[in-house]
Amino acid sequence: MIETPYLLFLGDAPDQLSAKVAQGIKDWRPDNAVGQLRMEGCKADVGLTDMTLAQAREAGAKTLVIGVANRGGYISQAWKKVLIEALGMGYDLASGLHNLLANEGDLVAASQINGQTLHDVRVPNVEYPIANGVKRTGKRVLAVGTDCSVGKMYTALALDEAMRKKGMTSTFRATGQTGILITGSGVPLDAVVADFMAGAVEYLTPDNDADHWDIIEGQGSLFHVSYSGVTLALIHGGQPDALILCHEPTRPHMRGLPDYTPPSLAAVRDTALTLARVANPACEVVGVSVNTQHLSEAEADAYLAKVEAEMGLPAVDPFRHGADKLADALAAL
Amino acid sequence: MIETPYLLFLGDAPDQLSAKVAQGIKDWRPDNAVGQLRMEGCKADVGLTDMTLAQAREAGAKTLVIGVANRGGYISQAWKKVLIEALGMGYDLASGLHNLLANEGDLVAASQINGQTLHDVRVPNVEYPIANGVKRTGKRVLAVGTDCSVGKMYTALALDEAMRKKGMTSTFRATGQTGILITGSGVPLDAVVADFMAGAVEYLTPDNDADHWDIIEGQGSLFHVSYSGVTLALIHGGQPDALILCHEPTRPHMRGLPDYTPPSLAAVRDTALTLARVANPACEVVGVSVNTQHLSEAEADAYLAKVEAEMGLPAVDPFRHGADKLADALAAL
Numbered sequence: 020m021i022e023t024p025y026l027l028f029l030g031d032a033p034d035q036l037s038a039k040v041a042q043g044i045k046d047w048r049p050d051n052a053v054g055q056l057r058m059e060g061c062k063a064d065v066g067l068t069d070m071t072l073a074q075a076r077e078a079g080a081k082t083l084v085i086g087v088a089n090r091g092g093y094i095s096q097a098w099k100k101v102l103i104e105a106l107g108m109g110y111d112l113a114s115g116l117h118n119l120l121a122n123e124g125d126l127v128a129a130s131q132i133n134g135q136t137l138h139d140v141r142v143p144n145v146e147y148p149i150a151n152g153v154k155r156t157g158k159r160v161l162a163v164g165t166d167c168s169v170g171k172m173y174t175a176l177a178l179d180e181a182m183r184k185k186g187m188t189s190t191f192r193a194t195g196q197t198g199i200l201i202t203g204s205g206v207p208l209d210a211v212v213a214d215f216m217a218g219a220v221e222y223l224t225p226d227n228d229a230d231h232w233d234i235i236e237g238q239g240s241l242f243h244v245s246y247s248g249v250t251l252a253l254i255h256g257g258q259p260d261a262l263i264l265c266h267e268p269t270r271p272h273m274r275g276l277p278d279y280t281p282p283s284l285a286a287v288r289d290t291a292l293t294l295a296r297v298a299n300p301a302c303e304v305v306g307v308s309v310n311t312q313h314l315s316e317a318e319a320d321a322y323l324a325k326v327e328a329e330m331g332l333p334a335v336d337p338f339r340h341g342a343d344k345l346a347d348a349l350a351a352l
Numbered sequence: 353m354i355e356t357p358y359l360l361f362l363g364d365a366p367d368q369l370s371a372k373v374a375q376g377i378k379d380w381r382p383d384n385a386v387g388q389l390r391m392e393g394c395k396a397d398v399g400l401t402d403m404t405l406a407q408a409r410e411a412g413a414k415t416l417v418i419g420v421a422n423r424g425g426y427i428s429q430a431w432k433k434v435l436i437e438a439l440g441m442g443y444d445l446a447s448g449l450h451n452l453l454a455n456e457g458d459l460v461a462a463s464q465i466n467g468q469t470l471h472d473v474r475v476p477n478v479e480y481p482i483a484n485g486v487k488r489t490g491k492r493v494l495a496v497g498t499d500c501s502v503g504k505m506y507t508a509l510a511l512d513e514a515m516r517k518k519g520m521t522s523t524f525r526a527t528g529q530t531g532i533l534i535t536g537s538g539v540p541l542d543a544v545v546a547d548f549m550a551g552a553v554e555y556l557t558p559d560n561d562a563d564h565w566d567i568i569e570g571q572g573s574l575f576h577v578s579y580s581g582v583t584l585a586l587i588h589g590g591q592p593d594a595l596i597l598c599h600e601p602t603r604p605h606m607r608g609l610p611d612y613t614p615p616s617l618a619a620v621r622d623t624a625l626t627l628a629r630v631a632n633p634a635c636e637v638v639g640v641s642v643n644t645q646h647l648s649e650a651e652a653d654a655y656l657a658k659v660e661a662e663m664g665l666p667a668v669d670p671f672r673h674g675a676d677k678l679a680d681a682l683a684a685l
Contacts, residue, residue, distance in 0.1 A: 210545055211545070213544050213545070214542040255578075255581070
């Protein structure tokens, strides 16, 4: 668990896109951040108040979150001065970069002086159990994709927001580093050892109130040969009551796999549902989330109408239209 | 790669079953072992010549393989004297135990004197790539099970033997510690980090001659919620041309999961084939391997005949009848 609120470190971000972790925190958990810290030459701005380390500390910030990715994901020397100063002032640090804070000797030394914590959310810090498959109380919904990077995290966060607004009780359960930094906790599933993947998901989504929904962030795709095992561990460890299919309709091929054609929504529905019902025989597919960013408004509307007709399920782009229809489908389950 | 031939260390094995790794080496790769080493009180005997460390060294042994599992899988103090003496005489050590040789300070120290290698086959010693899904040359067959521990490794090794006898070219590709110790190499797939599982399988089964068969050892089951992600990584990383379904027909429930009923062979066939064809559209299910150890001869024959009729596929128990029928099915593909 990463202590909130954060100060978001944007460093010397080369462009806005490189600050997508900070943007995600600002968009989805604005209460988790008191401000942003930008170094000279920073080309990103997530729209929070610019603060110094001292000002943010005064405002209550507990953790300096590295909300920016360098090319290559490393921790630059230019950042070190700020990070070490932050540790000296009592901040914890949190990072989702490939290069770990824990492998930087000067940061480790600085953190030990006052007992500050270095959170590397890309690696697990828990010994997860092997999954036992025992049925848990409460409800769970999982986003499953036709491909990687089609908007599963966005869908889950938008659904969480829509459900809260409707007075439903829900918790977004992060399974990747961006989601973990946004919410302050979760399981970095792609870094978990094979035998413990499904157990890590069980750990992430424990027993809960009967009307509570865990919204589990999806990863990969059953049809993406590089990562499909991670997806199946989510389906079996998650025991979902409901699946939401996520799709990006303009992909010429699977992400990173030029020879692989994306599967149809019907194929994902059938295979995901067959496998999900092993762990939860009552599981249903309740809706489709379509990432229409490469379609015009008219094209998007037409595509969504076509999906609704063909699949007999509500279909939305949560970015364009919010996730109310998906929340309603869960409420009706 | 573990250097052969081995001397098989049976230690103070409490019973025959505890020496199943050594027995596997003796049964499947007898040329890999020059003899066995038994301590006082050893209750196991795999039928090899008893040798001292010096005698086996004289006979060419390069590696002392711990072919026995203590209760708890630890490296006992009683063994240490022998293991340290072996290192001093120039042996490498190999172990599949939970407790690692590399974590025993006295063994590490003894190994460093003459540069001997400690092989802990339970943990990966390679940085596997992320799977790229590129079609590889040569042919591959994968054993997929209705459950864990139904005889997938046995089936694969028996198939390898049957294919060699027929003059086909094949390689057994180990994916678990027993298989790795038997053959001297492989991937301990259950210990690989999630993101790299399918890539590890690609690494294990590289391009090969057009008529060469890799026989990939299966793990888990698509229908076993604890380990299904590992199974799917095998299916997608392995790109199998052929699947063999493995089954144990008397299980009241899935192994370790009292609330889970084993799936039908037809269910495994349909789901495994759908997923396998993502990576290899030409994949076919070619046969069924049934573990009939809990059936009488007559019951076994009747069950196999029923499976053949229902599935339209050859069905054998390789332990009772050899794997010739399965090898013939591959040859006919």
